[in-house]
Amino acid sequence: MIRICSTEDLPKGTVVSADVDGTPVALVHAEDDAFYAVYDECSHAAVALSEGEVEGCTLECWLHGSRFDLRTGQPTGLPATEPVPVYPVEVRDGDIYVSLTPSNGVTR
Numbered sequence: 001m002i003r004i005c006s007t008e009d010l011p012k013g014t015v016v017s018a019d020v021d022g023t024p025v026a027l028v029h030a031e032d033d034a035f036y037a038v039y040d041e042c043s044h045a046a047v048a049l050s051e052g053e054v055e056g057c058t059l060e061c062w063l064h065g066s067r068f069d070l071r072t073g074q075p076t077g078l079p080a081t082e083p084v085p086v087y088p089v090e091v092r093d094g095d096i097y098v099s100l101t102p103s104n105g106v107t108r
């Protein structure tokens with residue numbers, strides 16, 4: 001797993017973009033207090049999801065408003081219909097680590 005940042009750098013309800021070995025990742029501190037990582041591009045068009053809004057356990061694309069469930073990567077509403085890759089996240093000693101093997105089997 002690759003260390004991204006400290007939990008203190010990512011307050012609840014916020015998202016940051018990270019380049020993880022060349023893969024753009026949106027790292028989210030969701031409103032359920034868990035941390036999630038998804039591929040940082042909407043499955044509808046080439047827009048960074050990290051520029052969107054955290055809503056509960058979803059990340060909303062700012063362009064057309066599709067929301068992606070951070071646990072499954074599935075869009076909860078149109079216009080996106082395809083899931084985005086979800087990456088495993090671990091918190092150890094106050095640091096956030098991500099693995100680039102998608103936990104939902106979706107690859108790019």
Ligand code: FES
Pocket residue numbers: 042043044045046047061062063064065066078079080
């Ligand atoms: S680009 Fe994200 S919903 Fe259209």
